[in-house]
Amino acid sequence: MADGKPTFYDVFIFYGRVDSKAFAIALGQRLKAMGFGVWIDQDDIPLGVDFQRQIDEAIAQTHNFVFVISPHCALEIERALQLNKRIIPVMH
Numbered sequence: 001m002a003d004g005k006p007t008f009y010d011v012f013i014f015y016g017r018v019d020s021k022a023f024a025i026a027l028g029q030r031l032k033a034m035g036f037g038v039w040i041d042q043d044d045i046p047l048g049v050d051f052q053r054q055i056d057e058a059i060a061q062t063h064n065f066v067f068v069i070s071p072h073c074a075l076e077i078e079r080a081l082q083l084n085k086r087i088i089p090v091m092h
Helices: 017-033 051-060 071-082
Strands: 009-014 038-040 062-067
Touching: 009 017, 009 051, 017 038, 017 071, 051 062
Parallel strands: 009 038, 009 062
Antiparallel strands: none
16 A cells, blocks of 8 residues: 555446536445555546646556546437347447
């Protein structure tokens, strides 16, 4: 441990600030309460530090990457699941 933070995190939480900030923070707090090492940018990037570099380093030091899908997609995803459709994530 360095400065009270784990060398490797169990979970990196990536989320869209506009749609999912409150949910992602609550998820991170819940996981931390369960004893997991969690990296979420809300807590871990100090002011005046290179944001992208910090994220790149955190991803490199994380075992699991959690991507929180925005709520505005939930109804469509739920319907696709109900209809047994294959869901294919696409990165733009």
